[in-house]
Amino acid sequence: MNASAQTPFRRALRSFLEQRTARVGLALLLVLVTAALGADVFASYSPIDVLIDKEPGAIRLAGPCINALGCDGPQHIFGLDNNVRDVFARVLHGARLSLQVGFLTVGFAIVLGSLIGAVSGFVGGWVDNLFMRVMDVLLAFPSLLLAIAIVTVIGPGLINTQLAIGIVAIPIYARVMRASVLGLRDREFVAASRALGASEASILFRKILPNALTPSIVQGTLGIGGAILDVAALSFLGLGAQPPTAEWGSMIGGDRNLLFSSPHVVVFPGIAITMTVLAFNLVGDGLRDALDPRLQR
């Protein structure tokens, strides 16, 4: 079967999988998704369970104990944290939370941003001007600083943090979508639909939007890593997830003073954040290359 006989999806998939870095990203992502979905199965402990008085010998900040490597005590692959909780369980449940945060935040931003960008680009005129100037104002603020300001106003917490990060990300997707819509609105298939009597809303949402989504999806994939990092940063500062929730940023923030004396409590969540952001960035890059017609081989 030659390339021209393939559906666009199969062609993009093949192009994606041909890239080594994309395959690495996908593999990392699969590991993370598996860890997140199977956290309850893989971890023997609850992420918020304080093991003092519950497990004999459980010592605060005890290092990793892996039975397969000769450790006799209860197995704690990543050791115990400052509050005598299993770090492995917290990292796995943190993966669940981080993935959820990443997808929800970016999803929220894509939906709202795309809607604003699509209407703005399609309608044009003063509507376009109004929307884009508002987006310009939002873009003018350093994103993390704006997110901190929003969380300060609406109060700390994971949901509010997601909302803040999502709001801050809206202009990016609005810009991307507007650019796509501007490129499509004067194309022949739009003129044809209009000639056939389709309403403007129908043209926008049924004809233009599906064809303009690809850049937003690529941008969104790249944005998930950034969103996870931003939420972790806010949680590190104490503005995001609140104790005892297992969230990577708050884990590092809470135990930051132990970096030298008990590195395991901050290194493992740190590695998890790095892996996740790297995974999404590699997948995002791969998708961009796979979906960009100019890079088709």
Place this chain on the structure above:
Amino acid sequence: MKNLRIGAIGAALLMVAAACGGSSSSAADTIAFAAKAYPEAGPADCADGYGFKRITSTDASTVVFELCAPDVAFIQKLALTNYQINDSGYLTTATADGSIVGAPNGTGPYKLKAWEKGSQIVLERNADYWGQLATSGTAVFQWQAEGAARLLALQAGTADGIDNLAPTDIAGATADTTLQVIPRAALNTMYLGMNSGIAGDPFEKLEVRKAVALALDRQRIIDNFYPGGSEVASHFTPCTIEFACEGEEWYTQDIAAAKQLLKDAGYPSGFKTTLSYRDVVRGYLPVPLTVATDIQAQLKEIGIDVTIAVVESTAYLDAASAGTLQGLHLLGWGADYPDPTNFLDYHFGKNSSPQFGAPIAEVYEPLMAASATADAATRAALYAEANNALKTNIPMIPMAHGGSALAFKASITGAHSSPLGNEELSVMSSDGDDTFVWIQNGEPGGLYCMDETDGESLRVCGQIGEGLFGFVTGEASTKPLLATACTASEDLLTWTCTLRTGVKFHNGATFDATDVVDTFASVWDCANPLHKGRTSVFEYFSLISGFLNTDACTKPAE
């Protein structure tokens, strides 16, 4: 009134002399001393039942304090860093424009050179100091909230001494031969506060407060999160202080009884509440978030769902004083002087703040009686009564007396820790270096310490100013500073203090008895035009006296 006018003229002349360029001391010396009494109209009415009745300067080096009730800890209270004496003239000008908050003028071994806000405070040696000159020409206060960062700065050589080693760093620092680690005695208390005065809050109910008291395993918190030398608080005041631990010991954990109490209080399934804390390390609370998280986990066992909330330090202290912290709050107290009055009277006295709700008569009445007698047996019985009333009413749960440690470069001479947190930088020095750099946890809120409560402010003030008495370096016993001696009348109601002569303030003014009267009068009388500070609440003053003209007093910020 005549005395006041003469005093005012004298003060004005002093200011003019100072403005004329450095000849203030000689000019001041030539001005005849004007005796002064406060209140001028006659003794105060002693409505609070304790504190000052009248303060009089009979001559330039004699001050007489008349008290409303005997106070056995009067000298120890005079030694508080808060009660530093200010120059009358400077007090007038610097309270008027508010500059006193950031530019203190004391008599101490160091004077303020610069306060670079957010960065550091630089002090320089007071060459005219009446006592032993500071061994280092410059002392620098810096601050760093992170324990690991403080230790790194010390190891890197950018600091000469640091406060509050993190518990997890003590072993490593002790093993480091380039450092010296000095433990600080656990003369403090960490408590879990509950405000019974907030309508609708579950902690209004005694059963709920008792349920929380019974739910907590305090030993587990000490064992896991406190360094060696710490102990569970059997009473609010550390037991190393005389009379502190009279009366019954605090409750031990009983989960079943706690659940039953919650049920009786109408919360069979528990309830949601907030646990507030400030992210500031103190000897009494070395790892705030970790301890808060463990309390959260322990209370979950009886169904209380706790949300942890961190509040900025100064705002947190203000809210605690104003009684606006809802739910539970973690706070502590480091001794200012080793007497139960310092712990109990401040928190639970008749004039205490609404931090835990309205003051409890069952507690403050024996406290007032105990502070007014020198008879040991009577004091013991009264403190037993007060401690038992605290256990019955449970305005808070005494949790821990926390040991802590300081670290210095091994080359530092004169390194010491103070059980009261009053480390004196003037006796510390490093060979070949005329600058001593100290890193503490936080930046002072202000340096007019009559109106400060935080140890970070008080330590800096302690280098700059002096009271009539102070504490022996590294100890909790008092020593005379600006007074050479104070003698009490037989009934302990009149204290006559003889003042040190030849002492000069940093602005060149000569210290005399008028300064003492004006310093105390400005805070004592809320209607006094000099009654101005950073907050103007002057919270610590209630340790020694109530206020005059209370209608004019500033209430703690809501």
